[in-house]
Amino acid sequence: MRIEQDTKLDFKDVLIRPKRSTLRSRKDVDVSRDFTFKWSGKSFSGVPIIAANMDGVGTLAMAEAFVQDGNGLSVALHKHYPLKDVQSFYKKNGSDSVWYSIGMVEADWDKLQEFIAAGQMPDKVCIDVANGYSEHFVDFVKRARERMPETTIMAGNVVTGEMVEQLILGGVDVVKVGIGPGSVCTTRKMTGVGYPQLSAIIECADAAHGLGGLICGDGGCTVPGDIAKAFAAGADFVMLGGMLAGHDQAEQKIVKDGGEKFLQFYGMSSDTAMKKHKGGVAEYRASEGKTVKIPYRGDVSGSLQDILGGIRSTCTYVGAQRLKDLSKCTTFVRVTQQINNIFS
Numbered sequence: 001m002r003i004e005q006d007t008k009l010d011f012k013d014v015l016i017r018p019k020r021s022t023l024r025s026r027k028d029v030d031v032s033r034d035f036t037f038k039w040s041g042k043s044f045s046g047v048p049i050i051a052a053n054m055d056g057v058g059t060l061a062m063a064e065a066f067v068q069d070g071n072g073l074s075v076a077l078h079k080h081y082p083l084k085d086v087q088s089f090y091k092k093n094g095s096d097s098v099w100y101s102i103g104m105v106e107a108d109w110d111k112l113q114e115f116i117a118a119g120q121m122p123d124k125v126c127i128d129v130a131n132g133y134s135e136h137f138v139d140f141v142k143r144a145r146e147r148m149p150e151t152t153i154m155a156g157n158v159v160t161g162e163m164v165e166q167l168i169l170g171g172v173d174v175v176k177v178g179i180g181p182g183s184v185c186t187t188r189k190m191t192g193v194g195y196p197q198l199s200a201i202i203e204c205a206d207a208a209h210g211l212g213g214l215i216c217g218d219g220g221c222t223v224p225g226d227i228a229k230a231f232a233a234g235a236d237f238v239m240l241g242g243m244l245a246g247h248d249q250a251e252q253k254i255v256k257d258g259g260e261k262f263l264q265f266y267g268m269s270s271d272t273a274m275k276k277h278k279g280g281v282a283e284y285r286a287s288e289g290k291t292v293k294i295p296y297r298g299d300v301s302g303s304l305q306d307i308l309g310g311i312r313s314t315c316t317y318v319g320a321q322r323l324k325d326l327s328k329c330t331t332f333v334r335v336t337q338q339i340n341n342i343f344s
Contacts, residue, residue: 009199009334011225021319031047038211059251060077078101080277087120099154123150123151126176127153127155127156133163142170145171156218157178158179161207162207175216185290216236216237219239224314231311232330241265254296272291311323
């Protein structure tokens with residue numbers, strides 16, 4: 001056993017210090033990014049925000065809305081759609097706005113092979129597991145890279161630089177960073193495992209960029225300012241769950257309670273998700289997610305305007321004309337004492 005004594009920070013622990021700026025308006029800020037992925041060689045151009053591969057968020061309806069939005073945002077589709085529905089979307093809309101999501105179970109792999117056999121090799125795949133530290137996961141990533149040499153692969157989740165390096169060297173283009181920060185994730189309470197998200201992004205971005213790879217900050221953002229902090233800390237992409245839940249695109253039934261409208265939102269390792277998709281919680285595991293009610297928010301376009309407007313405003317405060325420049329222009333100021341609140 002050992003204890004690391006240096007301070008690790010979360011989004012709530014810092015603010016961005018303002019500085020002189022020549023920007024006159026938020027409209028002068030470019031919130032898009034251009035990337036060429038290390039292994040696939042494919043290019044990305046657009047707003048680097050991804051809807052998480054969760055029920056109620058990573059939906060085909062959300063992807064349709066992002067196509068219509070035209071800003072280049074994308075959706076990591078949840079992995080429980082019938083194959084024919086995913087095929088239909090790709091044929092109609094192409095693949096720019098979606099990441100095809102899989103886990104490590106053979107059923108996911110077989111479904112992907114069926115998709116490929118039908119002549120629809122996905123150009124972006126998200127390999128999503130709760131624990132990205134197993135050798136089995138690293139081997140699976142290498143297998144995926146060998147099978148899909150020209151596909152952009154995003155995989156995770158991890159929170160430390162050495163694992164980011166191993167995954168990138170194993171063929172991952174974008175490493176997903178975050179263990180336990182999500183609003184409906186209870187991994188930290190159930191296992192005691194985790195890492196403050198801001199520090200995880202800073203350290204993992206440093207490791208990834210040194211090898212020509214990229215990272216996606218996954219979880220912990222509850223307001224637009226958190227997203228701005230993630231980008232300022234070095235995240236290339238940011239994945240959102242709760243901030244995009246509760247909208248018309250959730251593909252869920254609206255529930256009324258006391259005159260208010262709500263939609264259900266739950267972690268994909270929650271009792272709710274496992275009962276829905278797997279018939280229940282397996283006897284060898286425990287639920288690591290919770291279920292909450294999200295106030296109905298209408299169409300997602302309103303939330304997107306708030307999110308992008310907030311990021312643009314952040315850039316004007318520090319003189320970053322492009323989102324790419326935000327990390328170079330940022331000085332973080334600590335505003336709280338680090339408190340061990342892992343079980344709060």
